[in-house]
Amino acid sequence: MERYPAVFRPLRIGGVTLRNRILVPAHTTNYGEDNLPSDRHLAYHRARAAGGAALIIFEGIRVHRSSLGRRQGVNGYERAAIPRFARIAQAVQAEGARLFGQVIHLGRHIDGNFARMPAWSASAVPWSPTAPPPHPMTEAEIEQVIAAHGEVAANLVEAGLDGIELTMAHGHLLQQFLSPAVNRRSDAWGGSEENRLRLALECLRRVRGVVGGRAAVGLRVSADEFLEGGLTLPDMQRIVARLCAEVAVDFVNVSHSAYHGSYTISTQMADMGFAADAFHHLPRGIASALRDSGRDVPVFAVCRFRSVAEAEAMLADGAIAMVGMARAHIAEPALVRRAAEGREEEGRPCLSCNQGCAGFLAQSLAITCLANPRAGREAEWPEPPQPAAQRKRILVLGGGPAGMEAAIQAARRGHEVELWEAREELGGALAWTERHPALRGEMAKLLDWQRGALARAGVRLRLGRHADTAAVRAAGPDAVVLALGAEPAAAAFPGGGRGMTMEQALAAPDALPDRVAVQDVLGSFAVAGFVEWLAGTGRRVTVIAPTGTPGWQVNIYSSFAWRQRLRAAGARILALQAVQAWEGPGHATLTDLSTGEVRACDDFDAIVAPAHGLPRDSLAAELRAAMPELSLHLAGDCAAPRSALEAIFEGHEIGRSL
Ligand SMILES: Cc1cc2nc3c(=O)[nH]c(=O)nc-3n(C[C@H](O)[C@H](O)[C@H](O)COP(=O)(O)O)c2cc1C
Ligand code: SF4
Structure with a gap:
């Protein structure tokens, strides 16, 4: 005080x-x-x-x-x-x-x-x-x-x-x-x-x-x-x-x-x-x-x-x-x-x-919170959570937001929790916001909080630890939470060629040319943040929006200001157009989706074309086949690729339910 x-x-x-x-x-x-x-x-x-x-x-x-x-x-x-x-x-x-x-x-x-x-x-x-x-x-x-x-x-x-x-x-x-x-x-x-x-x-x-x-x-x-x-x-x-x-x-x-x-x-x-x-x-x-x-x-x-x-x-x-x-x-x-x-x-x-x-x-839905899945569920989910009737050994696979959240909640209920992450760092898809502070940098505060909460809850961390069926069997857990995320993906264009993933661009920003296009079909906060980050690097950015509205999932309480910032950064928007084919720098073909007209376009030298990620769920299938009795739970993008909001909610819900 x-x-x-x-x-x-x-x-x-x-x-x-x-x-x-x-x-x-x-x-x-x-x-x-x-x-x-x-x-x-x-x-x-x-x-x-x-x-x-x-x-x-x-x-x-x-x-x-x-x-x-x-x-x-x-x-x-x-x-x-x-x-x-x-x-x-x-x-x-x-x-x-x-x-x-x-x-x-x-x-x-x-x-x-x-x-x-x-x-x-x-x-x-x-x-x-x-x-x-x-x-x-x-x-x-x-x-x-x-x-x-x-x-x-x-x-x-x-x-x-x-x-x-x-x-x-x-x-x-x-x-x-x-x-x-x-x-x-x-x-x-x-x-x-x-x-x-x-x-x-x-x-x-x-x-x-x-x-x-x-x-x-x-x-x-x-x-x-x-x-x-x-x-x-x-x-x-x-x-x-x-x-x-x-x-x-x-x-x-x-x-x-x-x-x-x-x-x-x-x-x-x-x-x-x-x-x-x-x-x-x-x-x-x-x-x-x-x-x-x-x-x-x-x-x-x-x-x-x-x-x-x-x-x-x-x-x-x-x-x-x-x-x-x-x-x-x-x-x-x-x-x-x-x-x-x-x-x-x-x-x-x-x-x-x-x-x-x-x-x-x-969306006229009951409000929730990306960082706090308990918002609006205070009665169902008491704080601190109810201690578990029986202490179990829980193995969480994947150290992204969903896995960390599941591990935190399970450990707070008194379970013995171990979290395996194949990489040497925690954070999953959100880790990009830590590496690039101009990329929706405040999201990284959540990772800081989750790391602290993992430590306070006594979760045992195993970084650099790959998971396979044999390793899981050897660990002998009572329950496994699979939170392995999704493999980043990019669109393949109908007439040939494929865009880059956002992650490829973020991993090597210096390799990006001066003129970059982003084809935004997903319209998510993540893509919107990426476009803004890219424009902020000083590059000439063209946003191709086949849906007509780039960032269409970004609600009105954020979207107008986002569009204004993009305008100020000189980003250009091509609405209701789609990449038909990509043959390399300066060689794109675009389709005008309202007229059907196809035209050559030499305005950019790289295309980033985020697509829905591919769930990393093959281990789930293997575990189900090899260990049918195993209590197995999927959280976040490996269940279905969406955003951090759903991932954290599902991790939290599973962590509390074990
Ligand atoms: C989900 C949500 C609903 C809101 N509803 C109201 C409201 O009913 N009446 C109101 O005067 N302000 C409303 N606001 C605005 C807040 O009172 C506040 O002015 C705004 O969120 C900025 O403050 P903050 O940065 O502390 O959130 C709402 C804000 C949020 C996030
Ligand atoms: S802005 Fe994000 S973190 Fe803050 S209350 Fe809303 S959903 Fe939660």
């Missing part, structure tokens, strides 16, 4: 005392059931409260049917929600933390088909070029939404929550009214800043009115929309000061971005492509505007704080009252407690990869 004096100081917000300066900001989990909070929410938030965070802000709670969008999103207007919120509040408070609820109307970007109605907004301006224009709200609908904010806030206070966060951030409805880039109205709710601000102000007044002094009331704002014609920091400095002058506000939680199908959306949950301090000026700017206006309102900072040390640096000069760490808490529920106990290295790191959290959110 002495290392972090600014973090471990209590804070009073409204009538609420918080034990330290770290909060878990609202993050939609998709754990809702029939639009109500679930037991999964309860276990999830209890774990983070027990993990030491002072404040948890429950994910966006829909105030109205027109903001539902999907079954997994939570509403606060049904009375049935109250007892469910009450149980979560009690669980969080019993662990010494406080629970606030974020009240939200999402406006134009919900899927209206869920409630069989159009999405609502200020004006008929869609959130992306591909979305239908929303319905411009009538006066009566606006009044309904104001009332709904008040009703939901009252329900949450009745449920025993300690505070309400009214969100006018991230491009949701109140920001849609506020933003000159969206609001085209000419009535009392549009036009001047005064008018655009009216809906937020009325909702804030209503919430404060119903809550009174029974709970804290604060705002979440986007201090910069990063949108052409949108709100900027000077606008928001003025607007926040104005709101705080009109209504008693207990805190201002400063984020940024708009929910718009362009670069801005990739800033909200900025991934590892952004500098860690890229947005620090925004909360500082809002705090200074509030100070200048003579108001002492606590300001929260968020985004890409990965460690308590980073939070301490932000808090040190006293301008910022609290630091929000959303993804860092998805990855490590006990982040704060471990820091207090001086055991931070034991905490799983957030990699700012956006694969499990934002990635699953974007």
